[in-house]
Amino acid sequence: MTELKTVTAYDDFRAKIAEVKDTCNFLPDVSTDDGYAKSKRVSLDVGKILTSVEKTRKELKAESLERGRMIDSEAKLIVKELEEFQLPHKEAYKELDNLKKEREANRKAELDERVRVIRELPEAMADSDSEGVKMALESLQVEECLDFYEFTQEALKARNASRNALAKMFADKLQAEKDAKELAELRKKHAEQEQKDREDAIAKQAAEKAEAEAAAAKAAEQAAIEQAAEAVKQREAAEAQAAKDAEAAEARRIETEKQAEIDKAAAESQAKIYAENAAKAAKAQAEAEQKAKELAELEATEKREANKRHVGGIRKAAKESLMALDIDEALAKKIVMAINDGEIANVSISY
Secondary structure (H helix, E strand, O other), X not given: OOOOOOOHHHHXXXXXXXXXXXXXXXXXXXXXXXXXXXXXXXXXXXXXHHHHHHHHHXXXXXXOHXXXXXXXXXXXXXXXXXXXXXXXXXXXXXXXXXXHHHHHHHHHHHHHHXXXXXXXHHHHOOOXXXXXXXXXXXXXXXXXXXXXXXXXXXXXXXXXXXXXXXXXXXXXXXXXXXXXXXXHHHHHHHHHHHHHHHHHHHHHHHHHHHHXXXXXXXXXXXXXXXXXXXXXXXXXXXXXXXXXXXXXXXXXXXXXXXXXXXXXHHHHHHHHHHHHHHHHHHHHHHHHHHXXXXXXXXXXXXXHHHHHHHHHHHHHHHHHHHHOOOOOHHHHHXXXXXXXXXXXXXXXXXX
């Protein structure tokens, strides 16, 4: 096997390996601007040497095929050593580039989702009552769309469209609720009138029945008297019979009056039952309305508390990220609150 000879043309590159090695014996924090620039500069400098090595290799290789194999072999060793220095730096700044791209994509996706929520708010509130729609409308009234950046025009357009739709929905729901209330009151009055009409009809029927029976009794009594007057010769026998008939008629009259009183009492009892049922129904409706109102208030409270927890969680995560950079907790918290209050230019927290 032919022994590989040293290629003197590579001596300058071997000297540069020692120089580059001293320069590349560290890996800066590429998350900082200075570290990012240093790693990228090192990678570019090594890349230039690699380009020169490749150029020299090709020039030397042209002299002879066997010499070219020797040149290739030494060049590969040099390239391997140089690439070992280059790779950590190259991977570091490439990783940060990819992370920045991912963060930018996530930021735009979050802004687009916020715009979608505003745009679809009327549809989400379609089944709510007027109070719920009013709260949603009030939330849009104070939304100035100041933190949507390049999505600001789209957010403003969605806000204005949803605000107009919610305003119309609020008016429609108010009218519908008013109509429902008026219909309930009308039905209640109608039921009360029907009940009164039934009670009056029952009382009238009982009175007419009692009057008819009394008239019948009176007619029977008059017939008995006329019969007694006409049958003078049979007076004694007729008087006995008339007295008997009169007692029967009186008994019937008394019975008729008793029945009329019973019927009247029954009608009054039925009317009382109808009135109690109507009162119970009105009370049940009032309780249902109160329960619905309490439920709506509870849901609104839960939403506010959930939002507070959400905002607190994001602020806590931001504070902990700052603390991870060796910033003490008090200062980290102060920085987060300054960003939230807009005291630091061009920096914001996405909630």
